[in-house]
Amino acid sequence: MKKNIFTAFFLSLFCLSLSLFPSSALAGEPTNQVKQTVDAVLEVLRNKELKKPDKTEQRRAQIRKIVSERFDFGEMAKRSLAQNWKKRTPEEQKEFVALYTDLLENTYIRKIEKYQDEKIVYGEEKIEGNYASLKTSVITTKEVEIPIEYRLLREGNQWRAYDVVIEGVSLVNNYRNQFNSILRSGSYEDLVKRLKNKTLKEPT
């Protein structure tokens, strides 16, 4: 008897949780989440108030915040260092993630800021366990289509990107090869120095 009550209780709890979070069980969740992030960034970019030159810093900060919620820079840094990640101490790993995040932000934020009403089309989505990939493409004003594929990893009910493949070239693989060759010819300190120089040189 007691067992039955427990079963009924858990069953009702389960049904309740399903009705509360219906989206987490549905397919298309990665697409929705990426779309939300992209839309949020586009909204900031379209905001006329923030387009004024003296607001640049504020605008960048907003974009950074939105993007860092969807992109897992820690995982990206780890995958980019690959074999060398395990050889570093936790402090060094932390420092590296911060440097890597700066590098990506400085490299790409200016590209994002050049946005001029490009269209974004969402394509096929594939989910395999905790991994997903989402194909999108950006159609420029000159009608050139640039395929961009997001590779996502599930954390709780959030999908976060760990790699971006643009025009068939993987961002992580690109950095993995570069870091590898730097580390092969020099020390880890050299790589950190290079990253620091690179992020300092470009005024934000």
Add this chain to the structure above:
Amino acid sequence: MKKFDLELAVGFFLLIGIICLGYISIKLGKLEVIGGEYYTLYADFAKAGGIKPGSGVEIAGVEVGRVKSIRLDKDYAALVGLEINSDVKIQEDAIASIKTKGLIGERYVEITPGGSDKILGNGGKIRDTESAIDIEELLSKYVFGKV
């Protein structure tokens, strides 16, 4: 007696010839007679252009295996089976890319090892892939695109 010796010698040389032929065809055809120590990994590519069964699989330019099979997946991607030497360990976050030797050379599969603790076993799947880059397509896109 003499006649018998001649026939024996001819037969002997013929036998050597056949053995040599067999050896050469196995060597050149890169066939596996005894099977060798291999395990199979799979990778999905959006485009496997130029890859054929027998194409090389390399890590850092060193051949560690070869392409075993290519077939069309259910969602029209190319599922490539890779035979990897059993003493080479591939991590779960390794990236497989289709590369070209030189500008117009033959295509091969390059694997960049990852840093994960999880090692892929027989029948495992390399999730992250980079497809063959079609230079023609890129050219037409960026050359003719600018009107």
